[in-house]
Amino acid sequence: MSVKINVSEIFASNVFDDATMKQRLPKKIYAEFKNTLLEGKDLEPHVAEIIAHEMKEWAIEKGATHYTHWFQPLTNITAEKHDAFINPQKDGSILLSFSGKELIKGEPDGSSFPSGGIRATCEARGYTAWDCTSPAFIHEAPDSTPVLYIPTIFCSYTGEALDKKTPLLRSMEALSTQAMRIIKLFGDTTATKVVTSVGPEQEYFLVDKDTYDKRKDLIFTGRTLFGAPAPKGQELDDHYFGTIKERVLAYMTELNEELWKLGITAKTQHNEVAPAQHELAPIYDTTNIATDHNQLIMEIMKKVALRHNLVCLLHEKPFAGINGSGKHNNWSMSTDTGKNLLEPGDTPHSNKQFLLVLASILKAVDDYAPLLRMSAATPGNDHRLGANEAPPAIISVFLGDQLEDVLSQLCEKGEATRSLEGSQLETGVSTVPRFSKDATDRNRTSPFAFTGNKFEFRMVGSSASIADPNIVLNTIVAETLCQAADILEKADDFELALHDLIKDWVTDHIRIIFNGDGYSDAWVEEAARRGLPNIKNTVDATSVLADPEVIKLFDKHGVFSAVELAAREEVGYENYSKAINIEARTMIDMVKKEIIPAVMEYTTTVAKSVAAVKAVGADASVQEKVLKEITTELSKLDAAVVKLEAATDASVKIEDPKAQAIAYRDDVFAQFAEVREPADKLETLLDEKAWPFPTYAELLFNV
Ligand code: ADP
Ligand code: MG
Incomplete structure (x- = not known):
């Protein structure tokens, strides 16, 4: 018997989203809340009070008895502490209440989370604060009452970030500030901010729970520490995109249903290269929400697996000798009016704003390659980066034929005058409809690949939070956009200064571009010749956080103070x-x-x-x-x-x-x-x- 799901009915049914707020809140309160979001102003207490009340009513209608401030400490997983809505009255009865204060602020203690010395356990005060840019939601589980989840940031008594979300939000603001300067230079007067978007593709393994339970290494470490190769591995390529087994499909069906209820756009599912390996990709969203959703995806993947007597392994390298798992972080930035700054158009050679943004990204990735490498560093990922399946530990950028041709015209002739076009695809089969192919092929081995209108950062490990790579991406690009704006805003002749800047930066950073096979030994040698860093393990990668340039960078853009950064370095070593x-x-x-x-x-x-x-x-x-x-x-x-x-x-x-x-x-x-x-x-x-x-x-x- 097949399962029937009414997707449009259940989609986001457990989310206190914009539509729900609009429907439930008094018009004026809804408008005030929207203003807070748009202008980043403080939330007025009376607005919070009414939102809290409606949120609680909505949650109770769905059967919730508890709420929780949900946060993301420095552990790659999320944290929660449930509180019941109950409020005892003098006459002995119970009222269900939830105040604006309880919505906005929590004090979970939580002194046992890694803080890198920011909090001694005797100074236990830590606060959670509502992140109203990510909607609250209801989490359901069999045999228990639903719980209202409120996404929050987590910081110390003295205001230092103790989580991954605070710096992520800060980095999004930093990028917006600098990117706005650039688009204004090109005459955009309607946009009010620039937002980064992310679509993370999540890989995972599924193993039978009874079998799993007999392996202490899987239970305690998430990976096998022993194991001779099976007679068969992945050599036949018969698992990749293969027919999905019914037991696995039943799992995916229930997983999709759970995710859709939470408004998570689970879109693509398929078998991956290694036996027992699979992938799920949602449709991209604002970085903050994509990060929350990715955390939920990982958590729900594990929970639903257990209902099918399966265990979902998110470790980067559960098995030696076959592929490990990663998470492709597809990243782009667009204006709030919907213009993607990474859209080259049909003739990228004449799209000066795009070329400037591209040059800035090349410079950012080259200048801060070790930092970008650090953002994907976990002990699990050390097994993957550099083995011949994941990108190598060397950072390089793949641009494809079309853009590479434009950039070489710029460097060699001083000007780019034409763009290669995609031709018709010739299949040799007359009954197949004809279509034109992309101007650029793909490259699966590149750690940082341009894929049409976004960059795909492929180093990220499957178990990691995507907050770290996006904090770094946003901040390093904010920095180079800032440098560009500093120069161009002062220029007497904008066109000339722009032309020179693009040409200089592309020429200076051409070494970061590599379109060849990133898995080959020849590339390792070539990269060394080019002077590109090859940071092989997490310990070395973590030490990058002590680099004075890195400290200056994060401080300048208000993403991390020196104290916060030192704490993260320490936590990196400890973890x-x-x-x-x-x-x-x-x-x-x-x-x-x-x-x-x-x-x-x-x-x-x-x-x-x-x-x-x-x-x-x-x-x-x-x-x-x-x-x-x-x-x-x-x-x-x-x-x-x-x-x-x-x-x-x-x-x-x-x-x-x-x-x-x-x-x-x-x-x-x-x-x-x-x-x-x-x-x-x-x-x-x-x-x-x-x-x-x-x-x-x-x-x-x-x-
Ligand atoms: P692939 O062929 O690599 O799987 P897809 O086109 O399926 O590429 O996209 C992979 C991920 O990239 C998806 O999550 C998708 O929503 C996301 N994505 C697509 N366009 C953008 C964009 N402009 N910015 C960020 N992510 C995007
Ligand atoms: Mg991809």
Whole structure:
């Protein structure tokens, strides 16, 4: 029986969105609220009071008993603390209430979140404040009452940001301020702000829960720390865009329904390259809302999976030897009147505003490449960037034939006079309708690719919040647009100054453009020749936050103070150390409590068999050979795990966060391969039934 969903009826039915507010709020209050949004003015208390009341009434009609301030601490996931609407009266009865104050401000304590030293636990005060640019919504779950969720920012008593949303909102404002200066120079008088939009494509794996439950590494770390390759991987390309299995489709159906109710435009679903890997993409939205929605997508993906006895893995590299998961961050900026500043038009060579914006983005990406790399750095993503599936850790920009041709005309001849056009697609089949192809092909290996009217930043990891990359993108582009505006606003001859600026910047930053194969070794060498940074791991990437230029940049645009930035650097190291520590402890545990005992038991069986076979005078050489191979690997494994344990015990004691992260990287993480190798070898030597946990074959091919 197929499932029927009335999409137009359920879409955004659980969102206290603009239409709902317009319908429920008194006209004057609605107008005042809209003004607050448009002009960024403070929200008047009486407006908040009435909105809170209506929000509560609406939520109660939907069955809600609680509300929560929902925020995004420095953990890549969201946080919530539920409060009931109940308000006891003197006569013993209960009133359900929700005040404007409760809507606007919360004090969740939350002192245990990472703060990078901004808050000592004794200074527990932290505040959440309503982010009215992202609508409140109702979260439902089976067997529980719905809860009203209010998107908020999270900051300390002294006003420092303790979350990812505050700097994201600040960076959006910074970009708007600078981009407005540019569009005014080109005579736009109607736009009042520039907003950035993002469409994040989310990759994930689905594994069977019963199988998952037998793997401590998946449970504790989200990835497999052991596992010999299955006989089959992704070499046949038979999973990518393949027919979706019914069990998976049933999952996707329920996931879509949940997302649509929350007004999330889940649009595209397909199988990805690796076995058991899939992707979901929503339609792009304002960065702030896209970020909230991406957090919800990740959370709901996991919850719905459990209802199907599946587990959704969002880790960047759950399995060795097959593709990991990322999140393509499609980014653009447009005016509030709907003009996309990244739209080249049919003749980009004559679109001066576009060329200026393009030159500014090239300069931003080249000047701040290490920072952009940092924004995609997580311990999980270290496995991906540089392996031959994700973009390399080297930042470069793909522009495609058409734009590259325009820019080379500019550099070589001083002027661009023509644009290549897309020709008709020749299929050789007369019954297929003819259509013209794009002026530019795609490049799947580029970390930062122009795709028609947007840039696609492909380094981001699947488990990460998209706030970090967008904070960085918005801020670095705000900076170069600011530099451009500083020059052009003062120019006596605007046309001449504009021409020179575009030409100079393109010439200066041409090294960042690369249209070739980003996965090849030749590119690594070529990039080194060009002087492009190749930052291979999270620890090195994090240290970029201490660069005086970076501190100056964020301070200038009001995105991070020096204190906030130092705190993020510290949290970056801490998160890295903790992640590697958990992986190390899990490895040690699995080796000592599962692998070694299983191997010992098996060797006893084989040894008995050797003795028995010999006792009857038969040839036991095969049994002896197997026994020897196994015991050789077993002693290698034992030696490696002893070293790993010592290194972990030493690293955990280091106090300086950076020194500790370096130790976890160089002494602990570096030891993982030495433990894994003999363990994986043993897996191939033992009887299938004797191995203590499910293999790759069972994990990847049984859904
Ligand atoms: P792909 O072929 O890479 O999957 P799509 O055209 O399907 O590309 O788009 C991928 C994502 O980019 C989607 O989330 C889509 O909504 C988003 N997107 C499309 N146009 C823009 C834009 N102008 N700005 C930001 N994101 C966009
Ligand atoms: Mg894409």
